[in-house]
Amino acid sequence: MRWVITGANRGIGLALARQLTERGEEVIATARNPADAKELVALGGRVVPLDVQDDDSVAAFAAALGNESIDVLINNAGMAIRDGLGNLDFDGMKAVFDTNTVGPLRVLQAVLPQVKSNGGAKVVNITSRMGSIEENDSGGMYAYRMSKAALNMAVSVSSVDLKDAGVTVVGIHPGWVKTDMGGDSAQLEVDDSAACILKTVDGLDLQNTGSFMDRDGSAIPW
Ligand SMILES: NC(=O)c1ccc[n+]([C@@H]2O[C@H](COP(=O)([O-])OP(=O)(O)OC[C@H]3O[C@@H](n4cnc5c(N)ncnc54)[C@H](OP(=O)(O)O)[C@@H]3O)[C@@H](O)[C@H]2O)c1
Numbered sequence: 001m002r003w004v005i006t007g008a009n010r011g012i013g014l015a016l017a018r019q020l021t022e023r024g025e026e027v028i029a030t031a032r033n034p035a036d037a038k039e040l041v042a043l044g045g046r047v048v049p050l051d052v053q054d055d056d057s058v059a060a061f062a063a064a065l066g067n068e069s070i071d072v073l074i075n076n077a078g079m080a081i082r083d084g085l086g087n088l089d090f091d092g093m094k095a096v097f098d099t100n101t102v103g104p105l106r107v108l109q110a111v112l113p114q115v116k117s118n119g120g121a122k123v124v125n126i127t128s129r130m131g132s133i134e135e136n137d138s139g140g141m142y143a144y145r146m147s148k149a150a151l152n153m154a155v156s157v158s159s160v161d162l163k164d165a166g167v168t169v170v171g172i173h174p175g176w177v178k179t180d181m182g183g184d185s186a187q188l189e190v191d192d193s194a195a196c197i198l199k200t201v202d203g204l205d206l207q208n209t210g211s212f213m214d215r216d217g218s219a220i221p222w
Helices: 011-022 055-065 090-110 112-116 142-162 190-202
Strands: 002-005 026-031 046-049 072-075 122-126 168-173 212-214
Touching: 002 011, 011 026, 011 190, 046 055, 055 090, 072 090, 090 112, 090 142, 122 142, 122 190, 142 168, 168 190
Parallel strands: 002 026, 002 072, 026 046, 072 122, 122 168, 168 212
Antiparallel strands: none
């Protein structure tokens, strides 16, 4: 199977790329700066430049794929800022939205022919429990929470639009993971999160489309 993973030079994306490579999958891993992505390049697979905020970069990425079909697209690239009422950073908020919400759609739209070409593709958007409106009781993190809640809506809408094409679209929360974003206090090792995500993705089919789920496949309230 051919997998595309965005933001694969570090964190969860790198762990996903490593585990998929180890099990013999074809991985097209993307990084904003492949020349700096030493650990990713060392895996020996294809590393392609992609900045999900940049229309030209996304178009060039889609063009580089040509007519190669995609079996699984993992929209993993993401960013966070720590904001709160009283110190909201509106430019930062726009950048978070552009990366976390618009970015996955920018990529999906650009590679739609490659995603639709084999009839059974999966589109996995790495979202966050912090985007759950129903579960929110801690406040703060406006930009990040809003961007992931809106990404969840993009999951829902695109799942409807792509159902007839046989494409399964989901949002998966990876857990609180020890990465640059998650920090050292996080509960989960990155390899444990990635392994659990992959097990869940392997089991996905069209019946799951439009779901917001935890890494083990259990439902998260919207
Ligand atoms: N860690 C957690 O606890 C946690 C919890 C819930 C959800 N998530 C989600 O999981 C995903 C991965 O997070 P992580 O913890 O692995 O974070 P991370 O270690 O900070 O890695 C983020 C990745 O996204 C890439 N990225 C950021 N902006 C990009 C852009 N404009 N274009 C392309 N790539 C870009 C980064 O590339 P550069 O190196 O070039 O910046 C990096 O590869 C994110 O969507 C995040 O929101 C993480």
